[in-house]
Amino acid sequence: MTTKPPPKVKEEESSAVIKRIYGIVDELKDTIPVMNDRYRLAFCLNKYYEGHASSIFEAIQSAKPWSCTIELKELEGIITKRFREINLIRIDDNV
Numbered sequence: 001m002t003t004k005p006p007p008k009v010k011e012e013e014s015s016a017v018i019k020r021i022y023g024i025v026d027e028l029k030d031t032i033p034v035m036n037d038r039y040r041l042a043f044c045l046n047k048y049y050e051g052h053a054s055s056i057f058e059a060i061q062s063a064k065p066w067s068c069t070i071e072l073k074e075l076e077g078i079i080t081k082r083f084r085e086i087n088l089i090r091i092d093d094n095v
Helices: 017-028 037-048 056-063 072-085
Strands: none
Touching: 017 037, 017 072, 037 056, 056 072
C-alpha cells in the first residue's frame, strides 16, 4: 500500500487580510500556547473582519481559546491594538 502526497497548499500573499490576521494571532504564542486555539481564534477574527461577528470580543468568545493565559478582555485589547496598527478595523466600526 502506498501513501499519496498531501495536496498542494496555495500560499496567500503577505498583504492578504487573512495572512495578516493569522500573523497577529501567531504573535500570541506565549499567551495562547496551543496551536489549534490560535488557528481557531484567527478563523473567528477573520469572520469578524468579514462582518459575521459584531465585535472582536464576540469573535474571541466564539473561538474559546482555552489555553489562553490572560483574561479575554485583556486579549481583546491586545488584538484591537494590533488591528489598528495594521489598519484592519472594519469601516463600520466607530472605535
